Amino acid sequence: MPYAQIEPPAASVFSSALSINALRCTSRRIGILLYDGFSLLGAGLVAELFQTANEITAPSGGGRITYDVRFLSVEGGSVTCSAAVRVWTDSLDPRRPAGLDMLFIAGGEGARSAASDTRLLCWLRAACSTTDSVRPIAEGRAVLVAAGVMKPAEAPRRPHLSAVPAGDDAELRFESMKGALAVIRRDLGVDVARAVVERVLPAWSDQLLPRLGDAGLTSPADKIRAAARWLQQNCEHDISIADAAEVATMSERNFLRRFKLEMGVTPSDFLLRARLETACGFLAETELPVDKVARRSGMGNGDRLAKIFRKRLSVSPTEFRQRHREQREHRAATDG
Structure with missing residues (x-):
């Protein structure tokens, strides 16, 4: 051969x-x-x-x-x-x-x-x-x-x-x-590590670069805010709190404590809110089926998405979409 x-x-x-x-x-x-x-x-x-x-x-x-x-x-x-x-x-x-x-x-x-x-x-x-x-x-x-x-x-x-x-x-x-x-x-140093990622693994940079840390982040508050941004940007993925703690270069226990102090909510609740906002955007702006909306927003499946909507917003995903559509049509008619 x-x-x-x-x-x-x-x-x-x-x-x-x-x-x-x-x-x-x-x-x-x-x-x-x-x-x-x-x-x-x-x-x-x-x-x-x-x-x-x-x-x-x-x-x-x-x-x-x-x-x-x-x-x-x-x-x-x-x-x-x-x-x-x-x-x-x-x-x-x-x-x-x-x-x-x-x-x-x-x-x-x-x-x-x-x-x-x-x-x-x-x-x-x-x-x-x-x-x-x-x-x-x-x-x-x-x-x-x-x-x-x-x-x-x-x-x-x-x-x-x-x-x-x-x-x-x-x-x-x-x-x-x-x-x-x-x-x-x-x-x-972090600058060289970042340059290596961007040259060799550009397709993986979104996942690798945050984990290298940021040379400009010196305070715990800066690190927590950077981790919060990372959670928002990656909320559609099946990520964990341990992943976010790694981005902040903190132990998971310290990360949980500091995140609640800085952001006012737990990391889990922050991630859930980010996913909920993403799902609301899909429901309002697209015609995707509820199951696809759930998967693309990190919610898993339509049943789980419906359960969270009822608990947090007191409506089903379908009802939310219909209400948003009616409000949009009403605004269009009023503006016209």
Whole structure:
């Protein structure tokens, strides 16, 4: 079967290592563990985020932090991904510490076989003990579970699919993107992290940028108001209060307390009001069926929307639409 091949010294995010000038810069070593049948998309995105951060900060020179990204595999050499593309990797040396600052485990259909590779699992256990942060990319979590590094119950909370662009395991790749960007933000600042998102992941910027925080938000009140705006802008999605707390860079408990003090209502009630306003707009300005209005405003279904309307407005959605239509016709007749 014909295949494409990616090997050094190809100038690509999929090369075996990103160039580094050790004499001029502080280096962060990032490893991405590959295996036959891995997904090139997830691993490539992680590598490109760090490479783009290198490119953005390169003109400043001096002592800027840069990222030395290396693809790793058990045997080294070419490893074939699920799309039959070969990627060059460095081999694992079980006799030496990994010496990594961060390690990603690639996802893909080959994860099941990788999870039974004894040599890989032994190296992974040793590497995790000396690596600050270890993160799976999608199915790569199965490899960490097999190594005993991660328990099944310790999987990161998956963001809702409605809040993440569609794609194969997009919501799990989203988690690995956040992990990489958090490191870039910590090392190089929020402005660089934002620039990386806008260049590499423009389609995901609405979801990723608010979570990077805002360098101009210094007070808790500013952060709460920014989180409130984010709730309004994303109310049609199946989001949670934990998501909003992350936008405000606060613990959930602190966020709940401060939000009530600043906004006068709980985050849940604020979100419900935003969804109710959105639903009212759809009912007044469109002919969409009630079920579609409910889905597009984050209310779930028509029954739940009707229940909330009766409780909050003392009318059904259909009655609200009819009254609004009558009022509009009356105003038109009066103005005429």
